Amino acid sequence: MCGIVGYVGSLRADDVVLEGLRRLEYRGYDSAGIAVVTEGTVASAKRAGKLVQLETALSESALPASGTGIGHTRWATHGAPNDRNAHPHLTRAQSIAVVHNGIIENFARLRAELEDADYEFQSETDTEVVAHLLDSVYDPATGLAEAMRVVCRRLDGAFTLVAIHADEPGVVVGARRNSPLVVGRGDNENFLGSDVSAFIGYTRKAIELGQDQVVELRTDSITVTNFDGTPAQITEYEVTWDAEAAEKGGYDYFMLKEIAEQPQAVADTLLGRINDDGLLVLDEMRLSDDDLRSVDKIVLIACGTAYHAGMIAKYAIEHWTRIPCEIELASEFRYRDPILTRDTLVIAISQSGETMDTLMALRHAREQGARVLAVCNVNGSTIPRESDAVVYTHAGPEIAVASTKAFLTQVVAVHLVALYLAQVRGTKWGEEIRHHVEQLAQMPSKIEELLTTMEPVREMAASMADAQTVLFIGRHVGYPVALEGALKVKELAYMHAEGFAAGELKHGPIALLEEGMPVVAIVPSPRGRSILHDKVISNIQEVRARGARMIVIAEEGDTDVEPYADVLIRIPAVPTLMQPILAVVPLQVFACALATAKGFDVDQPRNLAKSVTVE
Ligand code: AGP
Numbered sequence: 001m002c003g004i005v006g007y008v009g010s011l012r013a014d015d016v017v018l019e020g021l022r023r024l025e026y027r028g029y030d031s032a033g034i035a036v037v038t039e040g041t042v043a044s045a046k047r048a049g050k051l052v053q054l055e056t057a058l059s060e061s062a063l064p065a066s067g068t069g070i071g072h073t074r075w076a077t078h079g080a081p082n083d084r085n086a087h088p089h090l091t092r093a094q095s096i097a098v099v100h101n102g103i104i105e106n107f108a109r110l111r112a113e114l115e116d117a118d119y120e121f122q123s124e125t126d127t128e129v130v131a132h133l134l135d136s137v138y139d140p141a142t143g144l145a146e147a148m149r150v151v152c153r154r155l156d157g158a159f160t161l162v163a164i165h166a167d168e169p170g171v172v173v174g175a176r177r178n179s180p181l182v183v184g185r186g187d188n189e190n191f192l193g194s195d196v197s198a199f200i201g202y203t204r205k206a207i208e209l210g211q212d213q214v215v216e217l218r219t220d221s222i223t224v225t226n227f228d229g230t231p232a233q234i235t236e237y238e239v240t241w242d243a244e245a246a247e248k249g250g251y252d253y254f255m256l257k258e259i260a261e262q263p264q265a266v267a268d269t270l271l272g273r274i275n276d277d278g279l280l281v282l283d284e285m286r287l288s289d290d291d292l293r294s295v296d297k298i299v300l301i302a303c304g305t306a307y308h309a310g311m312i313a314k315y316a317i318e319h320w321t322r323i324p325c326e327i328e329l330a331s332e333f334r335y336r337d338p339i340l341t342r343d344t345l346v347i348a349i350s351q352s353g354e355t356m357d358t359l360m361a362l363r364h365a366r367e368q369g370a371r372v373l374a375v376c377n378v379n380g381s382t383i384p385r386e387s388d389a390v391v392y393t394h395a396g397p398e399i400a401v402a403s404t405k406a407f408l409t410q411v412v413a414v415h416l417v418a419l420y421l422a423q424v425r426g427t428k429w430g431e432e433i434r435h436h437v438e439q440l441a442q443m444p445s446k447i448e449e450l451l452t453t454m455e456p457v458r459e460m461a462a463s464m465a466d467a468q469t470v471l472f473i474g475r476h477v478g479y480p481v482a483l484e485g486a487l488k489v490k491e492l493a494y495m496h497a498e499g500f501a502a503g504e505l506k507h508g509p510i511a512l513l514e515e516g517m518p519v520v521a522i523v524p525s526p527r528g529r530s531i532l533h534d535k536v537i538s539n540i541q542e543v544r545a546r547g548a549r550m551i552v553i554a555e556e557g558d559t560d561v562e563p564y565a566d567v568l569i570r571i572p573a574v575p576t577l578m579q580p581i582l583a584v585v586p587l588q589v590f591a592c593a594l595a596t597a598k599g600f601d602v603d604q605p606r607n608l609a610k611s612v613t614v615e
Contacts, residue, residue: 503535
């Protein structure tokens with residue numbers, strides 16, 4: 001997720017764009033850049049690091065005055081966050097500049113074609129392909145907007161593109177597929193932004209671009225067409241949000257926005273990971289097939305929510321590869337003097353890539369000769385930099401301290417790692433792997449569907465504001481979900497909450513139960529007369545017989561649970577290993593609503609930091 005701004009009008013484009021980027025910095029902040037059209041060329045400046053680095057560069061060497069400009073604040077997906085990979089990307093002749101949000105799935109093939117046509121690339125990004133493609137199809141007679149339509153018809157993936165051309169001062173062109181792009185209509189000036197916060201300081205008249213549409217902005221006109229050139233219907237609306245609300249997409253908290261972004265985050269994490277031959281490709285998997293075939297043990301290390309994703313990874317990896325897997329709290333790992341060899345693969349899972357417990361654990365693993373694969377959400381952060389290979393999640397910046405979309409994308413990423421290992425080691429064949437990835441690809445729509453049914457969960461949470469504790473129980477991959485649900489309640493509602501393996505209750509914890517105590521049960525799928533399902537039903541009966549108030553999360557169509565559920569939360573039917581991707585969503589919503597009912601700061605809970613960079 002990146003921040004994009006475009007401007008055309010009588011003000012200084014660099015000033016307007018820079019102010020818009022400041023408003024969008026929450027969308028990505030590992031590098032930033034600006035480009036303007038001036039006297040037959042495009043002038044630009046871009047810097048790695050936070051926006052302040054670009055501002056410093058511009059204060060030392062200002063861009064020429066211009067009424068036509070674009071800008072970008074980056075959240076890296078392809079290519080490390082450095083000056084070279086920062087946007088905008090320009091053609092060699094500095095005739096075209098382009099900025100991009102999203103992932104172009106077929107960029108490798110397009111890049112090869114362009115290099116065969118003697119185009120030279122300066123960066124490792126997928127975006128630079130668009131700059132050269134625009135150059136290769138540009139015809140002054142039909143202009144930049146037509147060139148954009150031609151190029152967009154050749155791109156696969158999710159993308160928002162905004163471009164300018166040296167020969168078209170007063171013109172900014174944008175295109176949208178999946179990632180958002182909004183037009184701001186001004187008075188003899190017009191704007192583009194990833195969201196309205198980029199320009200509501202200037203205008204509140206907005207037009208949301210639709211799927212597969214191109215917009216051409218001039219100072220006195222806004223022309224929107226479909227990718228095929230046919231005119232597109234546009235709907236203008238008045239923005240009522242203030243700037244802060246706009247950064248949160250109109251939600252009260254970043255956490256709520258990030259819960260809502262989960263379908264897109266999962267879809268983006270899957271993008272571009274299957275090649276034309278139907279094989280999994282993990283872009284920064286720098287471990288060779290031989291390295292992976294020699295692996296005889298896997299140790300997963302992580303903290304907090306990432307640890308719960310690691311617990312799920314254990315099930316997925318052992319199921320698909322039959323490689324023995326251990327899961328270890330990163331803060332405990334190196335103190336138990338683990339047995340590690342060159343054939344041990346350590347998988348370090350971290351949203352921030354800066355968690356010191358995890359970093360110190362992976363350093364220990366490497367000192368012992370093990371290879372390390374990172375699963376991380378922040379491109380170029382310390383943990384992937386110090387690992388042998390990395391699989392990035394593409395959740396975009398996660399601002400709220402409580403991890404939500406990062407967790408879902410971590411679960412998806414570890415499924416991909418398990419499938420990739422199976423593919424390389426031949427323990428699973430193409431069709432099985434393709435089928436599983438196709439089922440993963442259905443998750444975004446199922447999450448979307450589930451999110452529309454959360455009102456009863458919010459109402460239930462509000463009614464429990466005075467509860468003293470909440471217990472969570474689950475089996476198999478439902479057990480890490482129970483732990484994650486308890487963690488969310490602890491860190492947001494400052495309440496005692498505890499997750500248990502459902503089979504453990506009778507070994508002690510059941511003594512905790514008192515009349516009316518809320519217990520959340522995550523119930524496995526009943527399909528195939530699952531023994532797991534029947535065992536959890538028995539556990540629910542044990543707990544209910546002792547007076548608990550049962551809150552049951554179960555699949556649509558599972559009628560066995562109905563006699564024992566005081567509150568029944570339905571989730572779509574999915575394969576067992578994927579159930580955590582859905583089952584955790586009501587628990588996120590529940591914890592957030594509980595904290596809200598208690599009047600706590602959902603995004604910045606007390607005592608917590610988003611990234612724990614101390615041991
Ligand atoms: C989860 O909601 C917390 N924010 C915390 O447990 C977090 O998952 C943990 O600190 C690990 O962070 P990381 O994923 O950035 O390494």
